[in-house]
Amino acid sequence: MKVTVANLKRGQRGIIKDFSADMLPLKLLEMxxxxxxxxxxxxxxxxxxxxxxxxxxxxxxIRKETALLIEIELIS
Known part of the structure; x- marks a missing residue:
């Protein structure tokens, strides 16, 4: 199952693994x-x-629709 930023609960952390570059706003990449x-x-x-x-x-x-584009690996 693909885990995205949209799956995070308050206080949870993850490492960004991948994202849909053509769909992600440039401002997020700059930040x-x-x-x-x-x-x-x-x-x-x-x-x-x-x-x-x-x-x-x-x-x-960020909006939830954008969070769904950012794949992460959860940190325990």
Whole structure:
């Protein structure tokens, strides 16, 4: 089963493995949303949209549809 950022629960972390580069906004790439970087779910709005993330110290909010494009490996 493919695990994405959208599967994270509050406080969970994962390492970015892959993403759909042609579908991911350039701004996310510029802010460190790259393979090998750690992503943590800080908070979600109602209905999990948007999601507030910490990616290597950069804090950003993304929509759930974008989070589904970012594949991760969970960190225990």
């Amino acid at each position: 460190g949303c790259l393979p090998g970087n750690v992503v943590e779910l800080v908070q979600t709005a109602p209905f999990k949209d948007p999601m507030y993330l910490n990616i290597n110290g950069s804090h950003l909010a």
